Amino acid sequence: MGETPPRSADAGTGGSGVTTSHDRPAGASAQSAEYSATPSHRAPDGGGLGGGGALPRRRAFGAEQLFRVLTLAAGTMVLVIIVAIAIFLVSKAVPALQANHENFFTFKNWAPNEGEPRFGIAALAFGTVLSAVIALLLAVPVALGIALYLSHYAHRRIANTLGFLIDLLAAVPSVVFGLWGRDVFSGPVTDLSVWLNKYFSWIPLFGGEGPFGRAILLGALVLAIMVLPIVTSLSREVFMQTPTANEEAALALGATKWEMIRTSVLPYGRPGVVAAVMLGLGRALGETIALAMTLGATFAISFNLIQSGGNSIAANIANGFSESNDIGRGALIASGLVLFTITLVVNMTARVILNRRREFTEGAA
Amino acid sequence: MSASTLVSPSGTGVELRGRRLSKWAPLGIAVLALVLAAVVVYGTGIGGWVLVVVLGAVFYLAALYLVARNVEGQRAANNRTWSALIHSAFVLAVLPLSSVVWTLVSKGVARLDGDFFGTSMNNIGARDANGGAYHAIIGTLEQVGIATLITVPLGVAGAIYIVEYGRGRFANTIRFFVDVMTGIPSIVAGLFILAFWVLIVSPHFSADGRPGYSGFAAALALSVLMLPTIVRSTEEMLRLVPAPLREGSYALGIPKWKTILKIVLPTALPGIVTGIMLAVARAAGETAPVLLVAGGTAAINFNPFENNQSSLSLFVYGQATEAGRYSPDRAWTAALTLVALVLVLTIAAKLLARRSQISR
Numbered sequence: 001m002g003e004t005p006p007r008s009a010d011a012g013t014g015g016s017g018v019t020t021s022h023d024r025p026a027g028a029s030a031q032s033a034e035y036s037a038t039p040s041h042r043a044p045d046g047g048g049l050g051g052g053g054a055l056p057r058r059r060a061f062g063a064e065q066l067f068r069v070l071t072l073a074a075g076t077m078v079l080v081i082i083v084a085i086a087i088f089l090v091s092k093a094v095p096a097l098q099a100n101h102e103n104f105f106t107f108k109n110w111a112p113n114e115g116e117p118r119f120g121i122a123a124l125a126f127g128t129v130l131s132a133v134i135a136l137l138l139a140v141p142v143a144l145g146i147a148l149y150l151s152h153y154a155h156r157r158i159a160n161t162l163g164f165l166i167d168l169l170a171a172v173p174s175v176v177f178g179l180w181g182r183d184v185f186s187g188p189v190t191d192l193s194v195w196l197n198k199y200f201s202w203i204p205l206f207g208g209e210g211p212f213g214r215a216i217l218l219g220a221l222v223l224a225i226m227v228l229p230i231v232t233s234l235s236r237e238v239f240m241q242t243p244t245a246n247e248e249a250a251l252a253l254g255a256t257k258w259e260m261i262r263t264s265v266l267p268y269g270r271p272g273v274v275a276a277v278m279l280g281l282g283r284a285l286g287e288t289i290a291l292a293m294t295l296g297a298t299f300a301i302s303f304n305l306i307q308s309g310g311n312s313i314a315a316n317i318a319n320g321f322s323e324s325n326d327i328g329r330g331a332l333i334a335s336g337l338v339l340f341t342i343t344l345v346v347n348m349t350a351r352v353i354l355n356r357r358r359e360f361t362e363g364a365a
Numbered sequence: 366m367s368a369s370t371l372v373s374p375s376g377t378g379v380e381l382r383g384r385r386l387s388k389w390a391p392l393g394i395a396v397l398a399l400v401l402a403a404v405v406v407y408g409t410g411i412g413g414w415v416l417v418v419v420l421g422a423v424f425y426l427a428a429l430y431l432v433a434r435n436v437e438g439q440r441a442a443n444n445r446t447w448s449a450l451i452h453s454a455f456v457l458a459v460l461p462l463s464s465v466v467w468t469l470v471s472k473g474v475a476r477l478d479g480d481f482f483g484t485s486m487n488n489i490g491a492r493d494a495n496g497g498a499y500h501a502i503i504g505t506l507e508q509v510g511i512a513t514l515i516t517v518p519l520g521v522a523g524a525i526y527i528v529e530y531g532r533g534r535f536a537n538t539i540r541f542f543v544d545v546m547t548g549i550p551s552i553v554a555g556l557f558i559l560a561f562w563v564l565i566v567s568p569h570f571s572a573d574g575r576p577g578y579s580g581f582a583a584a585l586a587l588s589v590l591m592l593p594t595i596v597r598s599t600e601e602m603l604r605l606v607p608a609p610l611r612e613g614s615y616a617l618g619i620p621k622w623k624t625i626l627k628i629v630l631p632t633a634l635p636g637i638v639t640g641i642m643l644a645v646a647r648a649a650g651e652t653a654p655v656l657l658v659a660g661g662t663a664a665i666n667f668n669p670f671e672n673n674q675s676s677l678s679l680f681v682y683g684q685a686t687e688a689g690r691y692s693p694d695r696a697w698t699a700a701l702t703l704v705a706l707v708l709v710l711t712i713a714a715k716l717l718a719r720r721s722q723i724s725r
Contacts, residue, residue: 067622068530074522075539082542088560145454171711173650175678176700179685180465225461256444286550288653314552336556347548
């Protein structure tokens with residue numbers, strides 16, 4: 001209670017002047033008549049202002065207290081839900097894991113519906129991470145390029161319109177991207193795969209005898225296109241917050257535009273970009289439907305990107321759910337628990353980075 | 366080339382500006398690079414016009430760098446190359462995204478008729494050309510509506526706690542986990558509701574004591590996804606309400622809870638509604654949770670609390686994975702409908718945000 005943290009005011013990512021007015025609790029300077037929840041260290045001046053018995057006595061069950069408890073309960077809901085997710089997933093996963101005849105973490109195949117259930121997460125987790133990482137490798141340079149284009153190269157009016165369009169694209173449901181990837185994009189990607197295989201089959205990534213098409217490459221490309229708007233709009237926001245003074249100082253010293261970007265925009269935006277990439281990674285790891293529609297759904301650990309196959313935890317849940325028995329469902333829930341853990345770690349890391357940056361920028365402002 | 370010079374007393378020219386490439390040089394280099402790429406590609410027969418463009422772009426970047434380095438120097442060459450790279454990143458991204466939009470519209474209009482919006486898929490076989498998404502639209506509207514009813518009070522109250530009451534470590538923990546929760550995959554939210562509601566709670570309500578899928582379960586899963594988004598956006602808007610408004614109210618002796626309800630919330634309302642609409646738009650497009658806990662059905666089911674329900678996104682997924690002659694058309698039209706719904710919500714939300722009095 002006592003330690004009002006120095007960054008209780010960090011609402012937006014930018015430390016604008018507006019937010020600084022909330023360093024103290026909103027309205028702390030004016031104690032209301034019924035303000036019953038006065039923290040102990042503030043009690044003396046509250047009493048002094050009120051002039052002894054002039055204030056109504058604070059009631060234990062007044063409207064103020066009721067409202068406060070209600071909002072507290074709502075706020076706590078978030079923590080409750082996160083804990084509940086973990087508890088319920090574990091409770092449903094444990095019976096299936098106990099019935100498993102193989103090691104859950106190292107076995108590659110997924111056959112939980114047989115008389116002797118055998119399933120393991122290895123191939124699925126591998127496919128999830130592989131497709132997400134490739135998607136980010138493809139998307140991040142392009143996304144940063146667009147973000148820089150929109151924040152520092154394009155005409156302001158064009159940049160605003162395009163920024164708006166990119167925000168809209170971030171709202172397009174993933175099932176639409178999946179449908180597009182499956183019906184339209186798989187054609188060109190298959191051609192590309194055949195071409196890569198013809199000339200670059202000596203690289204293990206592009207080996208294999210086919211068939212090509214519904215493979216990690218297609219899934220990763222569709223994922224890349226999906227995370228592109230998110231990473232772009234987050235990093236664009238970060239780049240636009242670069243202090244003008246820094247940019248102008250660089251230009252005044254005779255820097256070219258690129259040198260200005262390299263010396264003032266990129267260092268300032270780096271933590272924000274890292275966080276944006278991590279959030280994009282979280283998105284890519286958890287993406288379900290687009291991958292269920294574009295991957296070949298096999299269970300193998302292979303770095304071959306173009307041969308039909310590939311799978312991910314989330315896609316496997318969507319594909320396998322309808323024909324699951326009790327153990328099968330438990331097995332899918334266990335795999336969901338693994339996915340939950342991975343994304344939780346990724347997201348928490350991203351948020352810690354972002355919060356640190358916030359302290360940094362607000363301290364500097 | 367066109368360097369302005371200053372004649373020094375001794376008579377020799379001193380250059381004030383560095384030498385610059387002429388305005389047309391990049392264009393010339395681009396044409397040359399394309400021609401060279403075409404010669405290489407078609408000469409060796411290793412690919413088609415796509416490869417020509419890709420190879421041409423690579424040649425262009427390399428040639429631009431070399432020419433600029435010789436004429437203008439190292440730093441200007443770097444500048445030009447990076448600028449070209451940044452612009453090409455933009456072109457590279459516009460291509461697939463515009464392809465998505467184009468196919469969506471061109472394929473989506475095929476079944477955009479009254480039949481599509483007026484009938485369900487009940488008794489529609491693989492060879493029937495008709496059939497529609499009426500049941501799916503009903504499902505989407507009911508599920509998203511219930512989810513909104515659950516989440517909005519909860520999310521707004523949670524945000525009020527964080528901004529107005531919460532102090533210290535506990536409030537910070539809540540804020541942190543709200544942020545983390547925004548990243549929970551939708552399929553995990555679906556599995557959670559499956560484990561919690563469908564498998565454990567719903568048997569107590571159903572007549573035969575067996576777990577039942579329902580639209581309400583889908584609404585619960587969507588609420589899990591919407592809650593952090595709404596808390597976050599509401600929190601940001603509440604923080605933007607100027608402190609003097611609150612203080613003026615306190616000075617008049619208004620209790621804090623009344624101040625929040627009558628002063629703070631109305632001031633932040635447009636922004637809060639924007640955040641809610643964005644969350645609703647995102648929830649309407651979710652497929653995975655609905656697939657897991659609502660089950661999907663071909664018939665119309667108005668009752669969200671009993672029996673399977675479908676939704677637009679689930680309908681798209683179902684039709685896309687079905688091997689029928691007419692199902693792709695239905696899938697694309699449903700996708701177009703879904704995108705239209707989501708975009709209308711998003712655009713309305715953004716326009717509302719622009720009109721709001723307090724803004725970032």
